[in-house]
Amino acid sequence: MSKRWYQENRRDPWRRQAKSKGYRARSAYKLKHIQEKFSLIRHGDIILDVGCHPGGWTQVSVEESGEEGLVIGVDLKSTSPIHGACILQGDITHQETIERIEDILNGRELNLVLSDISPKLTGRYDTDQAISLELSTMTLDVAMELLPPGGSFVTKIFQGIGIEGLVKAAKDRFSNVQRFAPMSSRNASSETYLICKNRLPKPRKATNGMSAFEQVQAHLTELGVNVENEKQEDSEDIAVGFRRVKKKD
Numbered sequence: 078m079s080k081r082w083y084q085e086n087r088r089d090p091w092r093r094q095a096k097s098k099g100y101r102a103r104s105a106y107k108l109k110h111i112q113e114k115f116s117l118i119r120h121g122d123i124i125l126d127v128g129c130h131p132g133g134w135t136q137v138s139v140e141e142s143g144e145e146g147l148v149i150g151v152d153l154k155s156t157s158p159i160h161g162a163c164i165l166q167g168d169i170t171h172q173e174t175i176e177r178i179e180d181i182l183n184g185r186e187l188n189l190v191l192s193d194i195s196p197k198l199t200g201r202y203d204t205d206q207a208i209s210l211e212l213s214t215m216t217l218d219v220a221m222e223l224l225p226p227g228g229s230f231v232t233k234i235f236q237g238i239g240i241e242g243l244v245k246a247a248k249d250r251f252s253n254v255q256r257f258a259p260m261s262s263r264n265a266s267s268e269t270y271l272i273c274k275n276r277l278p279k280p281r282k283a284t285n286g287m288s289a290f291e292q293v294q295a296h297l298t299e300l301g302v303n304v305e306n307e308k309q310e311d312s313e314d315i316a317v318g319f320r321r322v323k324k325k326d
């Protein structure tokens with residue numbers, strides 16, 4: 078093991094504890110702290126864990142929902158099997174992935190959608206935060222498609238431009254929305270979780286029939302952020318969503 082590995086392990090009690098308890102990631106403790114505070118997971122719950130790799134949250138969800146429960150984990154990356162969970166490899170923003178989740182559910186209703194989804198980081202905070210906002214907003218729309226009224230949703234958010242639009246979109250869809258920073262989130266991190274309880278039967282009228290994605294786009298436009306899908310000069314691809322966020326001239 079490298080010197081750096083030893084130093085990080087010594088400094089980070091959550092990483093050490095995760096390793097000693099057999100959790101695949103230190104992030105398992107973030108969900109444990111969310112669970113301690115909000116008791117979201119109950120015995121027998123059916124849970125979707127979005128962005129599940131390497132599996133820390135899935136492990137905690139399986140423990141908390143027990144033998145009667147069902148945990149479905151989905152990630153772009155392949156995740157080694159976890160006893161008691163059903164793991165899918167796929168992109169949560171693709172309709173095909175939603176259909177595979179619905180096939181597994183086979184008519185049963187989800188109680189909770191958890192999302193610790195995070196983009197592959199570029200190291201440029203503004204870009205990473207914008208992509209994360211886009212992913213979290215899309216996951217809120219997925220949660221609305223899959224959760225029945227009364228269901229709960231948790232998503233990671235990074236502080237920055239547009240976040241208030243996402244919080245508003247969540248408040249328009251759930252009766253109780255709170256921000257929570259687990260003590261196991263790194264001190265220097267701007268990461269927080271949005272805890273959304275009790276999905277409303279219908280989004281509030283203020284949404285004007287817009288999806289969460291459309292609402293957040295409208296919020297960014299109001300802030301003067303350009304969210305147009307533009308063709309990149311050096312590529313055939315069309316940029317999507319909030320990824321090309323930039324202030325209008």
Ligand SMILES: C[S@@+](CC[C@H](N)C(=O)[O-])C[C@H]1O[C@@H](n2cnc3c(N)ncnc32)[C@H](O)[C@@H]1O
Nearest residue numbers: 128130131132133134152153168169193194195
């Ligand atoms: C911080 S990690 C999750 C850690 C996990 N909660 C745990 O405890 O082990 C974020 C994950 O989100 C996944 N991800 C990013 N974009 C995704 C997408 N569009 N669909 C599914 N998963 C995605 C990444 O591949 C990454 O594994």
